[in-house]
Amino acid sequence: xxxxxxxxxxxxxxxxxxxxxxxxxxxxxxxxxxxxxxxxxxxxxxxxxxxxxxxxxxxxxxxxxxxxxxxxxxxxxxxxxxxxxxxxxxxxxxxxxxxxxxxxxxxxxxxxxxxxxxxxxxxxxxxxxxxxxxxxxxxxxxxxxxxxxxxxxxxxxxxxxxxxxxxxxxxxxxxxxxxxxxxxxxxxxxxxxxxxxxxxxxxxxxxxxxxxxxxxxxxxxxxxxxxxxxxxxxxxxxxxxxxxxxxxxxxxxxxxxxxxxxxxxxxxxxxxxxxxxxxxxxxxxxxxxxxxxxxxxxxxxxxxxxxxxxxxxxxxxxxxxxxxxxxxxxxxxxxxxxxxxxxxxxxxxxxxxxxxxxxxxxxxxxxxxxxxxxxxxxxxxxxxxxxxxxxxxxxxxxxxxxxxxxxxxxxxxxxxxxxxxx
Ligand SMILES: *Cc1c(COP(=O)(O)O)cnc(C)c1O
Numbered sequence: 447x448x449x450x451x452x453x454x455x456x457x458x459x460x461x462x463x464x465x466x467x468x469x470x471x472x473x474x475x476x477x478x479x480x481x482x483x484x485x486x487x488x489x490x491x492x493x494x495x496x497x498x499x500x501x502x503x504x505x506x507x508x509x510x511x512x513x514x515x516x517x518x519x520x521x522x523x524x525x526x527x528x529x530x531x532x533x534x535x536x537x538x539x540x541x542x543x544x545x546x547x548x549x550x551x552x553x554x555x556x557x558x559x560x561x562x563x564x565x566x567x568x569x570x571x572x573x574x575x576x577x578x579x580x581x582x583x584x585x586x587x588x589x590x591x592x593x594x595x596x597x598x599x600x601x602x603x604x605x606x607x608x609x610x611x612x613x614x615x616x617x618x619x620x621x622x623x624x625x626x627x628x629x630x631x632x633x634x635x636x637x638x639x640x641x642x643x644x645x646x647x648x649x650x651x652x653x654x655x656x657x658x659x660x661x662x663x664x665x666x667x668x669x670x671x672x673x674x675x676x677x678x679x680x681x682x683x684x685x686x687x688x689x690x691x692x693x694x695x696x697x698x699x700x701x702x703x704x705x706x707x708x709x710x711x712x713x714x715x716x717x718x719x720x721x722x723x724x725x726x727x728x729x730x731x732x733x734x735x736x737x738x739x740x741x742x743x744x745x746x747x748x749x750x751x752x753x754x755x756x757x758x759x760x761x762x763x764x765x766x767x768x769x770x771x772x773x774x775x776x777x778x779x780x781x782x783x784x785x786x787x788x789x790x791x792x793x794x795x796x797x798x799x800x801x802x803x804x805x806x807x808x809x810x811x812x813x814x815x816x817x818x819x820x821x822x823x824x825x826x827x828x829x830x831x832x833x834x835x836x837x838x839x840x841x842x843x844x845x846x847x848x849x850x851x852x853x854x855x856x857x858x859x860x861x862x863x864x865x866x867x868x
Contacts, residue, residue: 455777458845465770465837474763477833480751481684488816488843492831493658493796496684496748505747509740530742531711531733537749538692541757542656542677543666548694550729551679551745552737555657555691556585557707558676561732562693563593563624564706566651566674569699570621573650575600577609577623583630586655590624596706606636610644617648627665628658628794631821632786633768635663635794639670646671657681660692661832662795664761667694674699682795682831685745693732700728709734751833764832765790767840771797771830774844779851785825795832798825801856805868809861810850816843820868 456464469475481497483489489497513521522528535549542549553561563576578590580603587601594601599621604612606625613620623645628635638654645652651673659665661682667675675694679685695703704725710716711733714724725731752760769790775782775797782799786792801807801824808820818828828843829835850856 455780456773458778458841461770461774461777461841461845462838465841468766468770468837472763472766472837474755474759474832477751477755477763478836481834483834486815488839488846490816490818490828490830490835490839490843492684492834493662493681493827493829494819495680495687496682496831497834498686499684499748499751501750502686502744502747506740506744509743513743514740527739527743530739530746531737532730534742534746534749535692535729537746537752538660538677538679538683539667539694541683541752541760542660542675542694543664543668543670543757544675544694545668545697548667548697548700548729549692550732551692551742552690552711552733553693555655555676555678556589557734558691558693558732559586559655560589560593561705561707561734562653562674562676563590563622564597565703566622566624566653567593567597567599568704569651569673569702570649573619573621574598575602575616575619575621577602577604577612577620577650579603579605579625581605581629581631582624582626583655583657586624586626606641609641613644613648613650617650620645620648620650622651622653624653624655626655626657626659627663628656628796629786630658631825631827632798633658633793633796633827634786635792638665638667638672642670642672657691658794658796661760662764662830664758668696672696679745682833683745683748684751684831684833685748686741688738688741689745689748690737690742695729695732700731703731705732707734711735711737755833760832764795764830767830767832767835767837768793768795768797770837771828771840771844774841775799775828775847778844778848781851782826782847796827796829798827800824801826803856805864806856806858806861807847807850808868810855810858811843811846813855813861814846814850816846818843822868
């Protein structure tokens with residue numbers, strides 16, 4: 447249930463009791479114990495870099511010492527390294543409603559995006575327009591702009607809510623609608639099935655960026671009829687810094703999709719060492735070159751956490767956490783307006799509030815052991831990572847925010863100096 451904005455605010459003690467009860471009864475309450483986080487830290491940034499799963503250091507040590515150190519080149523066969531991009535891709539696919547054989551893991555989200563923009567335009571020759579959200583994550587827009595220069599496309603900006611109107615007016619020119627399900631700033635979700643259908647109604651394709659969705663929403667790519675999708679592995683999936691990202695190509699496009707980066711791993715017969723390129727006849731054609739194997743296998747191990755977790759249950763946990771966070775923010779810091787909707791059903795895995803001193807707020811929170819992040823120009827973004835965050839973390843984080851504001855710590859000049867990574 448969305449919190450009722452008119453109800454009497456719950457006291458800090460009441461919020462703590464509520465959090466304790468949710469943490470005691472929520473069906474996936476055992477998940478946080480599968481991760482290592484520093485004692486006492488309230489980590490609300492798992493949507494930037496997810497926490498370390500407890501068993502991953504040993505799994506990575508095995509990859510390095512035994513598979514690399516002893517197996518050496520034989521591990522490409524003996525440990526199934528060559529097939530890992532598809533095998534791990536299927537494990538990620540299960541979390542986003544993709545039947546096996548439609549996802550590969552291997553390059554960064556940025557690289558996969560570029561592959562998809564060009565591939566989509568090539569699937570719709572004669573159509574020159576790509577519709578994209580002007581408030582999308584910058585890398586998405588930067589790469590689209592380069593693809594547009596290469597292929598002489600027009601990028602037409604539209605917020606997700608305005609896409610149907612734009613398609614009604616100019617649909618016949620549109621090759622691709624490229625959107626993120628979850629707004630990386632405000633957490634607001636858009637309707638993937640409806641917008642995918644709207645794109646198809648105009649004869650266009652739909653590309654979904656699910657960087658902030660996988661592990662947080664119940665997005666179902668096959669059911670929505672999506673054409674292409676990409677997503678990150680180091681956010682809610684906790685695959686580790688630089689974990690290779692993933693790309694989805696619906697089965698029906700796999701024999702016709704023509705990505706621009708045609709490396710030997712995407713070849714129909716890579717070890718024929720044939721100088722002429724012949725693309726693999728399935729999703730392998732989205733592979734490029736040798737992937738970062740240590741990171742890929744760390745991600746593979748990190749995904750073990752989800753083996754006994756129903757994706758719909760993970761979404762329910764995420765919604766429960768996000769709902770409590772919204773309620774605590776409204777009750778405890780009502781002067782900071784929510785940047786997105788208040789209904790957790792309309793949110794992904796983070797919530798943002800606005801403050802003119804947002805940067806100072808985030809620094810002062812960090813000094814109190816609460817890690818959130820700042821998004822320019824005025825957002826304090828608090829991430830909920832369903833497997834690792836507890837309800838208690840959220841209440842303690844919001845109470846710390848109250849304390850920061852009451853003590854004026856957010857306007858302390860010591861918290862005004864910007865680091866490289868904000
Ligand atoms: C995190 C994120 C990315 C990151 O791209 P990298 O290539 O991993 O740096 C891209 N797009 C969106 C929407 C993101 O949230």
